Amino acid sequence: MSPEVLIGMLAELERIRELTLNLIERETPRLLPTPADEASGTERTVFDLLLGARRAVLGNPAAARGLHDLLVAEGRRYANTPDGARLRDALVASEAVENLRRVWETVSLNVLDGPAAPNAAPDAWAELLADAVIGHGLGDSILARLRPEGFA
Amino acid sequence: MTLTDPREALADQSSFIDYLVGLAGLARVVHTLAADSDRRSGPPRDPDDFVHVLLGFASLGGAIEGLANPAVAQVHSTGEAPPGSAVRRWLR
Numbered sequence: 001m002s003p004e005v006l007i008g009m010l011a012e013l014e015r016i017r018e019l020t021l022n023l024i025e026r027e028t029p030r031l032l033p034t035p036a037d038e039a040s041g042t043e044r045t046v047f048d049l050l051l052g053a054r055r056a057v058l059g060n061p062a063a064a065r066g067l068h069d070l071l072v073a074e075g076r077r078y079a080n081t082p083d084g085a086r087l088r089d090a091l092v093a094s095e096a097v098e099n100l101r102r103v104w105e106t107v108s109l110n111v112l113d114g115p116a117a118p119n120a121a122p123d124a125w126a127e128l129l130a131d132a133v134i135g136h137g138l139g140d141s142i143l144a145r146l147r148p149e150g151f152a
Numbered sequence: 153m154t155l156t157d158p159r160e161a162l163a164d165q166s167s168f169i170d171y172l173v174g175l176a177g178l179a180r181v182v183h184t185l186a187a188d189s190d191r192r193s194g195p196p197r198d199p200d201d202f203v204h205v206l207l208g209f210a211s212l213g214g215a216i217e218g219l220a221n222p223a224v225a226q227v228h229s230t231g232e233a234p235p236g237s238a239v240r241r242w243l244r
Binding site: 070071072073074076077083084087088090091092093094095096100104113 | 186188197201204
């Protein structure tokens with residue numbers, strides 16, 4: 001198989017991935033809420049920013065987890081220095097950090113936490129999407145066409 | 153733009169510096185959060201991954217500001233000033 005064919009396969013897989021994510025987003029509007037009608041200016045900008053962060057995480061879970069792990073490792077290394085330890089203690093005691101944590105957990109739906117195989121999407125990401133799809137799901141009419149007769 | 157189809161002005165279109173400035177800006181936000189005058193109530197908690205992510209941004213931002221100001225650059229891990237020649241070589 002030539003390199004060109006392999007790259008073409010990768011490009012096609014990426015296209016399929018995008019299409020699948022688009023389908024999931026359409027079928028699970030809770031993951032992709034629409035902004036309030038009266039939202040404008042700063043409020044709309046913040047909404048778009050947060051939604052963009054959620055799409056980036058949900059759409060690229062393995063990459064997001066990799067970046068998350070890199071930042072955590074760098075943060076732990078920095079915390080072992082005197083400056084880092086002082087900053088760590090100040091962050092832990094800050095109410096503003098608590099507020100930011102709530103924002104992040106709401107946006108990311110905690111899909112980056114918990115176990116994950118190396119270079120793979122975290123388990124929590126798959127569980128969230130499974131819950132979203134099963135709960136409000138890809139309609140039975142779609143799945144029924146894919147299910148062989150007699151298959152439970 | 154591919155390896156076999158280079159464009160001369162690519163460097164002019166690079167957003168690499170904007171990327172570094174954005175990271176440095178995030179690091180300053182982390183310091184602002186730490187300096188918040190409202191202290192958290194309740195029992196003290198151990199720093200978790202979220203706090204370490206913020207520390208990671210702060211560390212990267214400090215390193216970037218060190219690149220921009222090599223004379224005052226500080227190396228977090230050792231607390232020693234880096235060799236000046238090594239820093240200047242990066243800036244070339």
